[in-house]
Amino acid sequence: MRKTKVPFVELAPAKINLALHVLGRRHGGFHELDSIVAFAGIADRLTFETAPDWHLEISGPFAAGLCSSPDNLVLKAARGFEQAFGQAARYHITLEKNLPIASGIGGGSADAAATLRALDSLSARAAPPRELAGLAATLGADVPVCLVGRSCRMRGAGERIDVLETLAPMPAVLINPRREVATAQVFAKLALKPGETAFAGLEEGADPASCRNDLAAPAMAIEPLIADVLAALNETSGLRFARMSGSGATCFGIFASPEAAQEAAQRISSAHPQWWIASTIIG
Structure with missing residues (x-):
């Protein structure tokens, strides 16, 4: 059994598309992409504290543009993780929103991915990586690559991810x-x-x-x-x-x-x- 102390902090770094090529549009409506994705040193910050039920508190310079309603991606990720992997504990999550909203740097997707990583770390057992990635994909096209959190080549509608080991800072x-x-x-x-x-x-x-x-x-x-x-x-x-x-x-x-x-x-x-x-x- 893993033991992780709370409060637990997880960062959600800005996602940067160093390149984003649009190859076309699929018959299902999604666009076919080919992108080089990397992550910046600036990030949103999520803090997890044990609580009787899920609760989201939002602070930070861009907090005014968000609400803590059930359709917030952080809460959707938390409840999705609980349903998929039988998470026993629930948490009060404080999201310090440092990244601009709807800005092309994956803020909401990064926050959802950080929530999945944090809950996986806080769980008694690690979630199977493929199942965790599958859950991420249900939350948004950019959530799987944000879950990886490393420089990647991302293709398709975001489902094909290959880590790039040679991309220098x-x-x-x-x-x-x-x-x-x-x-x-x-x-x-x-x-x-x-x-x-x-x-x-x-x-x-x-x-x-x-x-x-x-x-x-x-x-x-x-x-x-x-x-x-x-x-x-x-x-x-x-x-x-x-x-x-x-x-x-x-x-x-x-x-x-x-x-x-x-x-x-x-x-x-x-x-x-x-x-x-x-x-x-x-x-």
Whole structure:
């Protein structure tokens, strides 16, 4: 029997799509993707304390945009884990929401995955990995890769995940213009019909700098500020490349050094104090 002390803390790091190629749309409606996913050093923080029943408390700089109703992904993950694996204890979960909402960095998915990891650690017996991944897939397309929590190549509708052992840590700056962008609207703007093919997939071993995000154009049509964020990043020194993550509106820049990233973050913060900006490490 495993023994894990409470309060128990689990981090939910930001998911970054270093590349996101849209290959087409399946007849069932899902889009076929080919993506390089990595995780940043900035994260939401979940704390678990034993309680008579499940309860979710939300704090942090982005708490105002969320509610603790039963359809919150954290509570759905907790109850799903309890039903699937016979979790004996229940917990008061405090979610410190540090990541912007609906921003293309997997905040809700990362929180759900962190909940599954935490409950697995707190359980007397570890859940079978394949069954845990299956539960993650029922919660959202990005939850399985967030459950892995390591640099991966993600394909299909998020179900094919291969860990990338050789992706080195990268100094980065994340920027969100504090505008929410709905993923469904971005894919709808892409306007692919079921069965239609779109763009080419990733080349094996490709440098992320040479790749792209096929959702950038439709996202910018919905939220033009994304183009301003990318322009601000592209004007900085020491930048290797800049790109939008996921369906937006968060963008990232990869820099030659941590110092260059920090300098860029400070410079852009001075020019755009209303934006959310974080210097971090991705990978």
